[in-house]
Amino acid sequence: MANKKMRAVAATGNLSTGFREDSLVLAVEQGANFIGCDAGTTDSGPYYLGSGKPRGPREGVKRNLRLILREALKAGIPVIVGSAGHAGGQPHLEWTLDIIRELAREHDWHFKLAAIDSEIEKDVLADAFNRGEITPLCPAPPLDDRAIKHAERFVAMMGVEPIQQALSVVAQVVIGGRCSDVAIYAALPVLQGIPKQVAFHAGKILECGAASAAQRLYPDCMAAELDQDGFTVEPPNPAIRCTAQSVAAHALYENADPYHLVESGGVLDTTDAKYEPVGERAVRVTGSRFIPSKKYTVRIEGVSLVGYRSIVMAGIRDPLVLRQLDTFLSTLRTVIERKVSDSMKLSADTYTLNFRVYGRNGTLGDLEPLSEVGHEVGLIIDVVAATQSLAADIIPIASHTGLHHPIPEHEGLISNLAYPFSPGGIDAGPVYSFCINHVWELNEPCKPFAMKMEVL
Amino acid sequence: MLELWQFTKLIRSKNAGPFELTFDIMFKNRESFNDMLKSEALSPKVIAELYGVDVKQVRFFVVEQLLAIKISIPRRVFSGDVRDTDIYGGQFHGPLVRLPIKE
Numbered sequence: 155m156a157n158k159k160m161r162a163v164a165a166t167g168n169l170s171t172g173f174r175e176d177s178l179v180l181a182v183e184q185g186a187n188f189i190g191c192d193a194g195t196t197d198s199g200p201y202y203l204g205s206g207k208p209r210g211p212r213e214g215v216k217r218n219l220r221l222i223l224r225e226a227l228k229a230g231i232p233v234i235v236g237s238a239g240h241a242g243g244q245p246h247l248e249w250t251l252d253i254i255r256e257l258a259r260e261h262d263w264h265f266k267l268a269a270i271d272s273e274i275e276k277d278v279l280a281d282a283f284n285r286g287e288i289t290p291l292c293p294a295p296p297l298d299d300r301a302i303k304h305a306e307r308f309v310a311m312m313g314v315e316p317i318q319q320a321l322s323v324v325a326q327v328v329i330g331g332r333c334s335d336v337a338i339y340a341a342l343p344v345l346q347g348i349p350k351q352v353a354f355h356a357g358k359i360l361e362c363g364a365a366s367a368a369q370r371l372y373p374d375c376m377a378a379e380l381d382q383d384g385f386t387v388e389p390p391n392p393a394i395r396c397t398a399q400s401v402a403a404h405a406l407y408e409n410a411d412p413y414h415l416v417e418s419g420g421v422l423d424t425t426d427a428k429y430e431p432v433g434e435r436a437v438r439v440t441g442s443r444f445i446p447s448k449k450y451t452v453r454i455e456g457v458s459l460v461g462y463r464s465i466v467m468a469g470i471r472d473p474l475v476l477r478q479l480d481t482f483l484s485t486l487r488t489v490i491e492r493k494v495s496d497s498m499k500l501s502a503d504t505y506t507l508n509f510r511v512y513g514r515n516g517t518l519g520d521l522e523p524l525s526e527v528g529h530e531v532g533l534i535i536d537v538v539a540a541t542q543s544l545a546a547d548i549i550p551i552a553s554h555t556g557l558h559h560p561i562p563e564h565e566g567l568i569s570n571l572a573y574p575f576s577p578g579g580i581d582a583g584p585v586y587s588f589c590i591n592h593v594w595e596l597n598e599p600c601k602p603f604a605m606k607m608e609v610l
Numbered sequence: 611m612l613e614l615w616q617f618t619k620l621i622r623s624k625n626a627g628p629f630e631l632t633f634d635i636m637f638k639n640r641e642s643f644n645d646m647l648k649s650e651a652l653s654p655k656v657i658a659e660l661y662g663v664d665v666k667q668v669r670f671f672v673v674e675q676l677l678a679i680k681i682s683i684p685r686r687v688f689s690g691d692v693r694d695t696d697i698y699g700g701q702f703h704g705p706l707v708r709l710p711i712k713e
Contacts, residue, residue, distance in 0.1 A: 196628050199690035199697040293629050293684040403676055406634050410626040410682035412671050460692055506692050519687070519695045521662055523705050538692050587691050588628045 158347045160187045162339050162356060163390070164376045165222050167363035169193035169235060170215050171373040174391060181377045181390035182225040189226050190338040191218070192361050193250065194237025196588070197408075200457040204306045204586030208239035208249045216253050220261075223254070223327065227263055233327045234317060234338050241455075242309050242332025244273040250329055258610040265327055268320035271604045272331030274308040274454065278602070279594075287595045288454070294591040301458070305589050308456035313418030315599035317341035325607060332455060335361035336417055348380045351444035354422045356385040358415055359404055359439070366404035367394045384440030386432055395435035402429045418453075418599065420446040451593035452602070458589040461505070461538040463582040464545035466553045468571035471530045474563045475570050479527055482570075483509050486559045490552045498547060505539035505548060533571065538585050549579035614651070614709040617642035623703035626682060628689035631661075631699045633681040633706065643677040651711045657681055660705055 163186040166173040170193065182189070193215075202209055219235075226233045239246025251269055258264070280302045282288055290297070302308075309332035318341050320328040330338070339357035344350055356378045359366050364374040367389055374394060378387040387396055405424055406412050415422040423443040430438045475482055487509070491502040513531030515522035535552045539545040556571045596602070615621060620636040635652070637643035646652065654668040663683050671680040687694045696702060 196689070197625055197698055199694075200628070201690070291629075295688070399676065403634075403636065403678070406632075406673070406676070406678065406680055408624055408626055408632070410630050410632050410669065412673050412676075412678075412680045508693060510695070517695055517701050518704065519693065521660070521686075521702075521705075523660065585692060588688055591627070591629045 159379060159381045160343050160346060160348055161185050161377060161379050162187065162343065162360060163189045164339065164360040164363050165189055165191040165218065166373045166375060167192065167361070167365050168195070168373070169218055170209055170211065170240070172214060172218055173363065173374045174372070175221055177375040177389075177391040178221055178225055181375050182229050182231070184377065184390065186229065186231055186377065188232045188234060188342050189222050190234045190236075190360065191222060192236050192335045192338055194240045194242050194246070194332065196455060198240070200586040200588050201584075202246070203241035203243055203309065203455060204457040204459060205584060206243060206245035206307065208241075208246050212253065215250070216257065219253055220257050223257060223263060224261070226326070227265060232321060232325070232342065234330070234341065235328070236330040236333030236335065236338040238329050238331060242272050242330070243307050244271060244331070247271060247329065247331045254327065254329065255610060263610065265610055266325045267608050267610055268323070268325030268328045269606045269608075270312065270316045270320060270328065270330045271606070272309045272312055272333065272602070274310050274602055276302055276305065276308065279308050279454070282594055288592045289595070291591045291593060295589050297590055297592060301589060305456050305458040306586060308454055308590070310594060310602050311418070311453040311455065312603050313337050313452065313599055314341040314344055316603040316605065318345045319600050320605055321345060323607065331603075334417055336415070343380050349382060349444070350420065351422065351442045352380050352383070352385055354415070354417060354444060355424060355427065355439060355442045356380050356387070358422065359387050359401055362404065362407070364389055364391070364394055365407070366396060366401050368397045368400040370394070384438060386436050386438045388432075388436035392435070396437045398429040398431050398437050401437045401439065402427070419450055420444050449595050450599055451595050452599075454590050454592050454594055455588070456590040457586040460585045460587050461540055462542040462545045463536065463538045463585045464542070464549045465537070465580050465582055466535045466549050466573065466578040467575070468533045468535070468553070468556065468573050468578075469530055470533060470571060472570060473529070475561055476527050476529075476531065478561060479511070479514065479531070482559065482561060483511070486556055489559065490555050493551050493555060494548055497551065498544070500539075500544065500548075505537060505544065507548070507552065508536040508538075510534040510536055542581055542583070546579060546581050553578050611710045612713060613707070614646070614711055615707045617646050617711065621703050621707055623699055623701065625689055625699040629685055631683050631685050631702055633703055635679040635681075635706070637677040640677060646711060647672070649712045651709055652679060657683065661702070662686055
């Protein structure tokens with residue numbers, strides 16, 4: 155066990171984005187012990203967890219899973235997918251399992267499949283909260299019993315242990331709900347005797363696929379060989395190379411602290427890590443530490459429904475309107491709110507009406523330090539109301555009012571907004587917000603994660 | 611007066627989860643890294659003022675090994691909230707690009 159080496163392959167940074175078929179075939183031929191792939195993130199906002207909809211495209215995910223399963227079954231090695239279906243809730247997990255079952259049927263593949271459910275029932279979470287097991291990170295939205303019960307959906311982010319449990323009962327394909335990206339790659343190496351500091355650091359580098367390369371030409375595979383002292387990372391695709399700088403710099407990406415990565419069970423400390431080039435395309439990484447935490451916690455993610463959005467987009471080109479844009483919009487708001495109150499009996503505090511002005515501060519909102527307005531601006535009238543039909547009904551009131559909203563310099567009826575589309579209004583669906591940034595202290599790391607096995 | 615981008619090879623912002631923003635600023639070489647540090651143009655105070663957060667909430671790291679500065683702040687508007695303007699947090703670095711640097 156002491157001289158154990160392992161080769162880990164990351165198929166790509168996100169299961170929905172893809173990789174080169176040749177790269178994966180080559181990576182497995184070079185002697186992979188398992189193939190991992192992350193399938194999710196909270197980066198694209200709260201919608202996916204809230205709606206239960208996966209982020210596709212389904213055909214793309216199916217293509218990627220087909221290649222991963224084909225190569226893994228040929229080589230007789232496990233496949234580990236984390237954060238299934240983008241958000242890792244039950245519907246996202248089921249969506250991914252459905253694709254896998256379909257592939258097994260189509261190709262007459264047979265293997266043991268483990269599904270790890272990471273969705274947390276609201277009652278279970280509320281009980282844990284009332285027992286004092288849920289503590290906030292910083293910053294965190296306020297949380298109480300009522301907020302938990304009114305939320306849409308919660309998931310817990312699993313560490314390595316539930317994956318290890320699935321691998322221990324010889325599942326060949328492990329599909330996890332919400333999962334630490336690093337745990338996907340650290341689970342099997344740690345189970346087989348690779349030190350945690352090596353396994354977790356390699357996991358951090360692998361989890362984005364080819365993103366740790368000097369130049370990521372396109373989404374692709376990444377591979378690492380792990381041993382007792384460190385790991386060597388090398389892209390299987392000969393057209394891509396890693397440099398000491400590119401691998402070290404990847405530790406910064408999407409992580410608030412450049413030296414400390416907080417994971418369930420401990421902190422990876424890379425303060426003294428060394429990154430040394432090996433040949434032209436590989437990098438050897440040593441010297442990181444793993445500091446076990448006193449309490450075992452998992453991060454909770456959850457969202458609640460805020461309302462339903464409808465928008466309309468318009469351009470403004472009249473310089474006289476543009477030079478008094480603030481007044482124009484604030485008086486327009488007053489008229490819209492009055493008309494909505496008159497015709498729909500809705501007071502302004504029951505919906506939000508947001509003017510997003512591109513060309514002024516659409517990107518940064520009130521953090522925009524510059525005050526200039528260009529020769530034109532793009533305006534999004536953004537309405538969020540309690541139901542889709544209410545939001546959709548407010549939009550024509552807002553857009554028609556805006557169209558003819560007067561300025562003193564022009565007499566008679568004017569049309570101040572240029573609408574590019576007919577119809578102008580677009581229903582954008584339900585709007586969710588992240589409602590929790592807390593951790594849950596667990597006595598047993600696998601407890602909230604129910605595993606189901608099936609033989610295909 | 612020079613500007614920050616003339617010293618760097620990368621200035622980026624991104625979510626570090628839905629509740630935090632993180633900025634990575636990578637310098638062209640040791641000289642540009644040292645010049646910028648000497649100018650004191652970038653500091654927790656400057657970031658706090660630009661992004662409307664308390665200076666105590668600014669985490670500011672000088673990463674010598676990578677000739678980089680990393681800064682993390684809480685998001686005033688969480689990713690995806692009704693009034694959020696940038697779900698991924700990818701354009702919040704905009705005001706830093708032309709930050710004046712004294713020679």
